[in-house]
Amino acid sequence: MEEIKFALDTFYAVMAGALVMWMAAGFTMLEAGMVQKKDVSEIVTKNLGLYSIACIMYLVCGFQLMYAGDSNFGLFPEIGTSWGLSTATEADPMMYGADGSIADGTFVGYYSHQADFFFQVVFVATAMSIVSGAVAGRMKMLPFFLFAVFLTGFIYPTQGFWNWGGGFEGLGISYSDYAGSGTVHLCGAAAALAVVTVLGPRKGKYNYDGSVNSMPGSNIPMAALGAWILWLGWFGFNGGSELKVSEVSSATAVSQVFLNTNMAAAGGVVATLFMSLFLTGKMDVTMAINGAIAGLVSITADPLSPSGGTAVLVGAIGGALVYVSILFLEKKGIDDPVGAISAHGTVGIYGVLVVSLTGGADFLGQLTGVAMIAAFTYIASLGVIYAINFVMPIRATDEEQDAGLDISEVGIEAYPEFD
Amino acid sequence: MEEIKFALDTFYAVMAGALVMWMAAGFTMLEAGMVQKKDVSEIVTKNLGLYSIACIMYLVCGFQLMYAGDSNFGLFPEIGTSWGLSTATEADPMMYGADGSIADGTFVGYYSHQADFFFQVVFVATAMSIVSGAVAGRMKMLPFFLFAVFLTGFIYPTQGFWNWGGGFEGLGISYSDYAGSGTVHLCGAAAALAVVTVLGPRKGKYNYDGSVNSMPGSNIPMAALGAWILWLGWFGFNGGSELKVSEVSSATAVSQVFLNTNMAAAGGVVATLFMSLFLTGKMDVTMAINGAIAGLVSITADPLSPSGGTAVLVGAIGGALVYVSILFLEKKGIDDPVGAISAHGTVGIYGVLVVSLTGGADFLGQLTGVAMIAAFTYIASLGVIYAINFVMPIRATDEEQDAGLDISEVGIEAYPEFD
Amino acid sequence: MEEIKFALDTFYAVMAGALVMWMAAGFTMLEAGMVQKKDVSEIVTKNLGLYSIACIMYLVCGFQLMYAGDSNFGLFPEIGTSWGLSTATEADPMMYGADGSIADGTFVGYYSHQADFFFQVVFVATAMSIVSGAVAGRMKMLPFFLFAVFLTGFIYPTQGFWNWGGGFEGLGISYSDYAGSGTVHLCGAAAALAVVTVLGPRKGKYNYDGSVNSMPGSNIPMAALGAWILWLGWFGFNGGSELKVSEVSSATAVSQVFLNTNMAAAGGVVATLFMSLFLTGKMDVTMAINGAIAGLVSITADPLSPSGGTAVLVGAIGGALVYVSILFLEKKGIDDPVGAISAHGTVGIYGVLVVSLTGGADFLGQLTGVAMIAAFTYIASLGVIYAINFVMPIRATDEEQDAGLDISEVGIEAYPEFD
Secondary structure (H helix, E strand, O other): HHHHHHHHHHHHHHHHHHHHHHHHHHHHHHHHOOOOHHHHHHHHHHHHHHHHHHHHHHHHHHHHHHHOOOOOHHHHHHHHHOOOOOOOOOOOOOOOOOOOOOOOOOOOOOOOOHHHHHHHHHHHHHHHHHHHOOOOOEEEEHHHHHHHHHHHHHHHHHHHHHHHHHHHHHOOOOOOOOOOOHHHHHHHHHHHHHHHHHHOOOOOOEEOOOOOOOOOOOOOHHHHHHHHHHHHHHHHHHHHHHHHOOOOOHHHHHHHHHHHHHHHHHHHHHHHHHHHHHHHHOOHHHHHHHHHHHHHHHHOOOOOOOOHHHHHHHHHHHHHHHHHHHHHHOOOOOOOOOOOOHHHHHHHHHHHOOOOHHOOOHHHHHHHHHHHHHHHHHHHHHHHHHHHHHHOOOEOOOOHHOOOHHHHOOOOOOOOOOO | OOHHHHHHHHHHHHHHHHHHHHHHHHHHHHHHOOOOOOHHHHOOOOOHHHHHHHHHHHHHHHHHOOOOOOOOHHHHHHOOOOOOOOOOOOOOOOOOOOOOOOOOOOOOOOOOHHHHHHHHHHHHHHHHHHHHHOOOOEEOOHHHHHHHHHHHHHHHHHHHHHOOOOHHOOOOOOOOOOOOOHHHHHHHHHHHHHHHHHHHHOOOOOOOOOEEEOOOOOOOHHHHHHHHHHHHHHHHHHHHOOOOOHHHHHHHHHHHHHHHHHHHHHHHHHHHHHHHHHHHOOOOOHHHHHHHHHHHHHHHHOOOOOOHHHHHHHHHHHHHHHHHHHHHHHHHHHHOOHHHEEEEEEEHHHHHOHHHOOOOOOOHHHHHHHHHHHHHHHHHHHHHHHHHHOOOOOOOOOOHHHHHHHHHOOEEEEEEEEO | HHHHHHHHHHHHHHHHHHHHHHHHHHEEEEHHOOOOOOHHHHHHHHHHHHHHHHHHHHHHHHHHHHOOOOHHHHHHHOOOOOOOOOOOOOOOOOOOOOOOOOOOOOOOOOOOOHHHHHHHHHHHHHHHHHHHHHHHOOOHHHHHHHHHHHHHHHHHHHHHHHHHHHHHHHOOOOOOOOOOOHHHHHHHHHHHHHHHHHHOOOOOOOOOOOEEEOOOOOOHHHHHHHHHHHHHHHHHHHHHHHHHOOOOOHHHHHHHHHHHHHHHHHHHHHHEEEEEEHOOOOOOHHHHHHHHHHHHHHHOOOOOOOOOOHHHHHHHHHHHHHHHHHHHHHOOOOOOOOHHHHHHHHHHOOOHOOHHHHOOOOOOHHHHHHHHHHHHHHHHHHHHHHHHHOOOEEEOOHHHHHHHHHHHHOOOOOOOOOO
């Protein structure tokens, strides 16, 4: 029976991981649809590259950093960090946490080390994907990839350890964040904000008098496809974070998480659509897209405790928040072509804090957690991006931006036959 | 052992539900690709909104209406219909139908209530998605969403109860419809036809002499992506309708359903391609796309009984039917930009009736069922849409249509840099 | 317990099969994005048609040919090859290989015959998808579909039998190819090369002096979406090839395969991006896309033995290889619009050979295997395509190519409103 449970939970973990990996396609489509035509190939290339770099860096050092106290540290060679010196051909008969202990002493269920790594590695890629959207249209590619090396190899794992490796617990901070509204989404958004701080807005976004120019996305259905992909992938993101499906209680929890994840996204869409209708007389599709994502981010810190109806409300408030946040940041001179800082940052903070209401979490603990995650990630990222900018300018010149990053960075236009 | 079966079936149900949710992306892409460039943002917004409204309305009242006789009625608060007054943090240890009885007394297998709701809610969204395609290019958004409230909250559940809640059985009607060729697809198509009856064709579709103008889709590969997404999602739609995978018989049935679903779609594609070649000398890709969908709708009422070879034939006949039906409806003045009424309505009826041949169902029962579903849905939808049209005009003016619904309804063009 | 294992492995097989089916969408998007605007509808139609034909031909005769020695041959009617004379309504209580023997005497695990067929049929469609990319822009559709009939019904199964049906073993050749770097990918590429041999390059690709004209892809984000879809689908392709997940050893193996598949693709992307940067000063997105695919093909022959770090290296070398191979073939006058022959052929050979290093396979056996697969497929395909070309010209005329195959073959432009 234990063997079947091990098999079932491993199967579940890799399917959930595959769904989260699919979110990389979602970010790619969302960002490719939301940026201008001349920068599409570039954002696509960034997404392919950042995902790949995230996977490699997390394998090289990120996973170890994040789960430093893990008693399985000695087993890492089996998942490849020895760079080829050992293999896992001989299937490992040990069960993860079979001795009932990981860093913080909590039993997390049975599944293979490899499934654990696979499920974790796609999360770090998600965090990094948030950055690429915010810096679209004016950041050069090589420094972006360099930054990806530091964020995914060092910064994300360091703060990720606090929530999932036992860090907060060791510090006596009570922080509850089921699938990472703070640990993944806020982290990505704080890093994005740091880079944007150094990078500045796209040329042409702001006029000398401070007024804002609209720079509409080039391909709305593609952006919507991105939202749908993220929506689907999020079932793996939240559902997989239960880490187990093989018991009645965990299977029921998993299905509640799927249900709530779906309802929160629906709440976010409806809230933004009607907010847009009341405020502008029209239903803004880009707000609806961000509403879906905001709903998903909102429920990520606690997709298990609320009822479905509560999940709708949690998501709807997230949708309203992203609407306001996008307009506010744009006015404040923070250019974020896809609304990533609002959807993952502003709403990420809200998502963590609302667990005090939905899941009975300690409000002060939640607040301390988001403050630490945001501050550490922002400051560390700022340091890294300053250093990178010192070595090689991270901002494309005005001429390069005018011509489009597709030409200056990739050498290939996204839609060469469409004028 | 019972615990593992519960876990496995719940896991299966949420994976199948996730695949069906993915069909929302498929309808979005299909419709975005098949309408004109000026109406793409609008159809995308409609799809995001209708899916969200469907989920919320089914949570609020649809599920209860549909499974009114369900002995689990008292447990609804656990999946959220109490709007936040209760939670499911404490995983529910009860098994769905553990006492062997739902409304109609049939044992449906073990899995969580939440998984059951999640799998059901994505079906109602599918039905509503069918409507958006048929009304594309001339229906205003607010009345569309109002209609969605009524269809998904009341009309669909009412007739859905007949097949899956015990209604037909209570009336002594022998009706067999495994995954809903009638209950979902015909229902959606009948509602679409009702709305189109009031709405009329797009401006410019028909000339004064009754001749038809071609209004080709704006993005064929996007429409094809939609078809592929639907094809994939349909494995969840039909496969999940077995409701169980944890026994040798159910697992074998599930795999037969996957096999047949795939073969029927293949049959639909080949039939339409060669029909097009013989009739026009060319292979019409939009017919092939509708052929795939028609093949899938055809097999949905009985994806289990036929052999794979029979499934090809069932799908091929469905493909031929959709080809003829699209041309016929277009000629009759029924403007359906994506062919939804043909693919889901005409073929939905055929799909239910053909079960008499493939699955030995009672022909009269099948005929009575489709007649009741079509008549009730059409009449109820007609009443609702008349009432809505009385309060606010559902049809965009000629000027709005000329400018494109993207501008008048959404305020954002789908491809602003492409002229 | 055996029943649960049967259920779990069947569930796993159909989910893996669904992921592989999804690769059909990936090839469609990849090819639609990489060809010129005037040929997009046509390549989309080819992909819908070839997948459907592959499924039908494999049902009609391919599966039997490939597993001729299978003791279950007598049971084929149950999965439909009797074209409707029998059904599988009565779930088959027998377990596949329950007696421990298939053709080569290897026990392959428990799951239903239908799941086995479903998982196998999507592989043959993959092989055929490789051909459509290579012949894009100049091959007429009817001869293409005719060729699909022969490749999927006869040529692929014949050589597929060598690896998976016991053929190589019967010949005393030690050949190890876990998921088909050779059996699927090289086979598809060899067939593609044969067709291209007869077909010649697109009009306008080469000048009289032999110099090459760039014919850039029309929709880069769509091509990237294709790569992401393939990446996701490949988890099913490689992971499903373990054929079992219900034991600790197989579940662990499955998760190692998921991990390595992901890491190899990441390695391929990073290698091509930096190779492009060093050689051209820019990061070529089409090379990154092909790098991802090359990484995936590289690891397919042995995704189980290597550690994750080794998988990165295996994929990176595959990426470098595809880069060189694409430039080399283009120079040699072999026009391959999407780089399919390089990504699946050149890299497929490398993928099989590298198992000697990662998995300890016999180098001579691997070499013999790829030589036999490549030679047989190439020669058989050449014969078939010569014969087809004799009956009906396979090459579109210069005028048809200039107008675009969308107009001459499909009658529908892909983007009629975009000029």
